[in-house]
Amino acid sequence: MKKIYVILIAGFIGVIFLFTYYACETSKENFVTESFIKRWLQNDNGTFATYLKDEGPEDIDLVKGRETLSETLGLWMEYVLQKGDQEAFETAVRQLHRYFLEENGFVHWKLTEKGASEVSTNALVDDLRIIHALLQAGEKWGSPRYEETAALIAGYITHHNNNQGVLTDYYEKKDRYASDVITLSYIEPNALEKMKDRGLIDDNVYYNMRTILQLAPIDKVFYPKSYDVKRNKYMFDNDINMIDQALVALYRARAGFATEHFLEFLKRELRQNGIIYGQYNRTSKKPIVAYESPAIYGWLVLYALEEEEEELAKKLFAQMTTFRNTRKHAKYVGGYSIYQNNTHIFDNLVPLLTERAMFDGVILPPRKEEKR
Numbered sequence: 001m002k003k004i005y006v007i008l009i010a011g012f013i014g015v016i017f018l019f020t021y022y023a024c025e026t027s028k029e030n031f032v033t034e035s036f037i038k039r040w041l042q043n044d045n046g047t048f049a050t051y052l053k054d055e056g057p058e059d060i061d062l063v064k065g066r067e068t069l070s071e072t073l074g075l076w077m078e079y080v081l082q083k084g085d086q087e088a089f090e091t092a093v094r095q096l097h098r099y100f101l102e103e104n105g106f107v108h109w110k111l112t113e114k115g116a117s118e119v120s121t122n123a124l125v126d127d128l129r130i131i132h133a134l135l136q137a138g139e140k141w142g143s144p145r146y147e148e149t150a151a152l153i154a155g156y157i158t159h160h161n162n163n164q165g166v167l168t169d170y171y172e173k174k175d176r177y178a179s180d181v182i183t184l185s186y187i188e189p190n191a192l193e194k195m196k197d198r199g200l201i202d203d204n205v206y207y208n209m210r211t212i213l214q215l216a217p218i219d220k221v222f223y224p225k226s227y228d229v230k231r232n233k234y235m236f237d238n239d240i241n242m243i244d245q246a247l248v249a250l251y252r253a254r255a256g257f258a259t260e261h262f263l264e265f266l267k268r269e270l271r272q273n274g275i276i277y278g279q280y281n282r283t284s285k286k287p288i289v290a291y292e293s294p295a296i297y298g299w300l301v302l303y304a305l306e307e308e309e310e311e312l313a314k315k316l317f318a319q320m321t322t323f324r325n326t327r328k329h330a331k332y333v334g335g336y337s338i339y340q341n342n343t344h345i346f347d348n349l350v351p352l353l354t355e356r357a358m359f360d361g362v363i364l365p366p367r368k369e370e371k372r
Contacts, residue, residue, distance in 0.1 A: 033324065033352045034079075036334030041345050043113050046095055048072045052332075053342045054113070066113035070100055070122075074129035075349040081133050082356045086141050089133075093146065096130065101149070105156030106173060120174040124167055125186035127157050132191035135198065147198070154200035164229040165208050181235075183226045185247035187213045189255040214257050216248070221265045221285055223248040239288060240280045246299035253306040263307060266300065270315055276300065294323040294336045298350035302357060317358055320351055 041049050047068035054065035063069065073096060080088040099115040100107050107130065109123035134150035137143065160171040161178050168179040169186060187209050195201040212227050217234060222245060224234040249262045265285070269276055276296060277287035297320030304313035323336045332338045337347045 032326075032334035033336065033348060033355065034334075036325075036332060037345065037348055037352065040332065040335065041348065043068065045099075045113075045115050046091070047099060047111065047113070047115060048076060048345055049113065050345055051342055052338075063110060068099075068111050068113070068115075070107050070109050070126040070130065072345055072349065073100060074126050074133065075346075075353065077133040077137075078129060079349065079353050079356060081137055081140070082353070082360070084140075086137075089137055089141075093134070093149065096149070101153070105152040105154075106160075106171075107153060107156075109170070121170045121172050122157070122161070124157060124161050124169055125183070125188070127153055127161075128186070128188050128191040131200075132188065132194055135194050151198070151200055154195055158201055158205065162205065165205055166212065166227075166229045167205060167209060168229060169226075180230045181226045181228055182209070182212060183244070184213060184216055184224060185244045185251070188251055189213065210255065213248075213252060213255060216252075218261055219282060221261055222280070222282055223252075223262070236282060238282050240282050242276060242278055242280070242296045243293070243299065246296055246303055250299060250303040250306060253303060259303075259307065263309070263312075266304075266316075267312065270312075275319060276316070292319070292323075293347060294320050295347045295350040297323075298354035301354045305357060305361065313358070317354065320354065323347070324351070 037048070040052055043049050043066055049066040050063045050069060050072065051065050073092060077089060077092045077096075080092065096107075099111055102108075107122050107127050108117040108119060109121055109126060110119050111117050131150045131153050134146045134153075138145075138147035138150070157167060157171070160173070161167045161169075163178040163180060166182055168182045171178050189210060192201065192206055192209055196203065196206040216223050216227075219236060222236070222240050225237045225241075225244060226235050227233070228235060245262065249259045252259050266276065273287075275292055277289055278291045278293050278296060279289045280286060281288050297316050301313050301316045301320065304310075304316060325332050325335050325338055327333060332341075332343075335343055335348060336351050337343050
């Protein structure tokens with residue numbers, strides 16, 4: 001009997017050792033992407049650049065080179081909040097106040113590399129993410145200042161982005177015009193619920209937003225792109241973007257709404273093709289592009305985790321990490337989707353958020369060969 005106990009104890013210690021070893025290795029591997037972003041995708045003033053290279057279109061509505069986005073700031077705030085890094089979060093909040101936020105609560109969706117604004121619109125999806133991060137940080141670290149900033153931004157969007165009792169995509173302050181459309185992938189239920197609990201959003205607006213997400217009709221597999229509040233009509237794209245679909249599925253899952261058709265589609269695609277493509281034809285359900293995206297995989301992993309589909313999450317995560325540069329002495333080690341010495345920060349921040357979620361859940365997926 002003693003021998004059996006010794007064997008069991010030895011086995012238990014061995015399991016603990018392996019668990020600790022792999023957790024540590026995963027931790028080191030995950031944070032290399034954070035280091036890449038800090039080293040290569042930060043401007044001199046601390047704002048986060050959209051691309052490695054300082055080039056791109058001249059259209060003011062598009063993003064080029066080292067310009068910085070409120071989207072990026074919100075994702076970074078979400079990441080350092082999850083990590084529990086209050087110092088980094090505080091730095092991000094200072095950046096928000098110094099460059100993005102006006103005294104009335106308006107948040108510029110895009111700035112130049114130097115921190116100047118050439119646009120007069122906000123972006124609801126980014127503002128909601130920032131508000132949510134601030135409210136959570138206020139709870140976590142007991143800082144009323146974070147909650148005051150959240151309330152300021154919330155006050156602006158609930159007044160100006162409100163169209164027909166719905167918060168819509170953007171507000172154009174020069175023309176005093178709120179969009180007629182709410183993109184479904186912007187309706188983040190946890191952010192809205194936190195705002196409702198704090199009295200930062202009218203109950204009717206909250207329920208209108210939630211209902212639009214809940215009642216979205218599914219076309220066999222895919223969700224609508226948006227909802228027109230003037231025409232009371234859902235709108236589908238013929239070319240389906242999987243970033244949008246992944247986020248709608250994730251947010252529906254967070255809200256407790258059914259997503260089984262989309263879930264089965266993902267599993268079938270992985271069985272048949274081994275990958276998820278960037279775009280699909282709405283009617284045929286066939287891919288119309290050859291590319292994949294680490295950001296798509298990142299959101300899909302978070303969706304799978306929300307649905308408690310751990311095996312699916314592991315497969316998607318393994319595919320996502322094939323896009324990460326893991327060569328130790330490479331110039332851009334830790335970066336995702338480095339092509340011709342360039343990458344988009346979205347394709348790095350979303351995977352970083354996903355890595356954090358997987359590591360926090362201690363879910364260790366199998367490795368796949370890195371894409372070159």
